[in-house]
Amino acid sequence: MMETFFxxxxxxLLLMMAPVFYRIIVGPTAIDRIVAVNVIGTKTAVLLIIIGxxxxxxxxxxxxxxxxxxxxxxxxxxxxxxxxxxxxxxxADAAGEEKVS
Amino acid sequence: MVIDILSILLMASGLLFFLxxxxxxxxxxxxxxxxxxxxxxxxxxTMLITGAMALQVLNHFDWAHWTSLFVVVKIMAIGALxxxxxxxxxxxxMQAGFDDGIEPVTRPGKRGIKNLDASVTQDDEAGxxxxxxxxxxx
Numbered sequence: 148m149m150e151t152f153f154x155x156x157x158x159x160l161l162l163m164m165a166p167v168f169y170r171i172i173v174g175p176t177a178i179d180r181i182v183a184v185n186v187i188g189t190k191t192a193v194l195l196i197i198i199g200x201x202x203x204x205x206x207x208x209x210x211x212x213x214x215x216x217x218x219x220x221x222x223x224x225x226x227x228x229x230x231x232x233x234x235x236x237x238x239a240d241a242a243g244e245e246k247v248s
Numbered sequence: 249m250v251i252d253i254l255s256i257l258l259m260a261s262g263l264l265f266f267l268x269x270x271x272x273x274x275x276x277x278x279x280x281x282x283x284x285x286x287x288x289x290x291x292x293x294t295m296l297i298t299g300a301m302a303l304q305v306l307n308h309f310d311w312a313h314w315t316s317l318f319v320v321v322k323i324m325a326i327g328a329l330x331x332x333x334x335x336x337x338x339x340x341x342m343q344a345g346f347d348d349g350i351e352p353v354t355r356p357g358k359r360g361i362k363n364l365d366a367s368v369t370q371d372d373e374a375g376x377x378x379x380x381x382x383x384x385x386x
């Protein structure tokens with residue numbers, strides 16, 4: 148019974164990640180896309196723990212989740228420093244009129 | 249049984265908060281408001297779901313496999329790590345977006361970031377700016 152509930156919770160978490168992909172695709176600025184990727188990365192670390200509980204092998208999957216959470220944090224900080232006044236935030240057509248110092 | 253019910257409650261509330269964060273990320277009109285929904289809802293739902301998972305691992309605990317206590321500690325450490333790092337990365341991304349000059353949504357006639365900068369430079373050029381309040385910067 149608990150296993151069925153956790154499978155349903157994992158599927159619900161996976162389905163709720165799908166609208167965030169909409170923000171990754173059509174996000175007007177680059178930092179919108181980074182925020183959405185950050186949310187999906189955090190939820191992937193949570194989903195790995197749920198997979199570990201379902202497979203009754205949490206001792207292995209929790210290390211994956213820990214490494215994934217750390218890499219997600221480092222990646223988002225690096226992207227924030229990279230996009231800070233080095234790249235135009237508005238992509239393609241709006242980049243011409245945006246003044247980037 | 250009590251721990252199972254508590255775990256189900258934590259998991260359901262975590263999924264509810266993540267649903268709120270997803271609706272906010274998709275529907276909000278502005279970079280800053282989307283950032284608000286993503287930062288808060290994502291962090292709280294992550295902590296709730298990791299709490300549910302830690303309770304579930306603790307429920308199947310027996311002294312023959314006592315090293316699963318370390319697994320509980322690691323799951324709580326993931327929750328604490330995300331509680332520390334998610335607001336930090338949200339703050340860094342928000343600062344990057346603000347420095348790049350992303351305009352917040354304002355009512356028509358209100359002054360955004362660009363107009364605020366313009367008013368500040370005009371005040372500097374005029375020299376004396378007595379009696380003029382500058383909104384946004386205190």
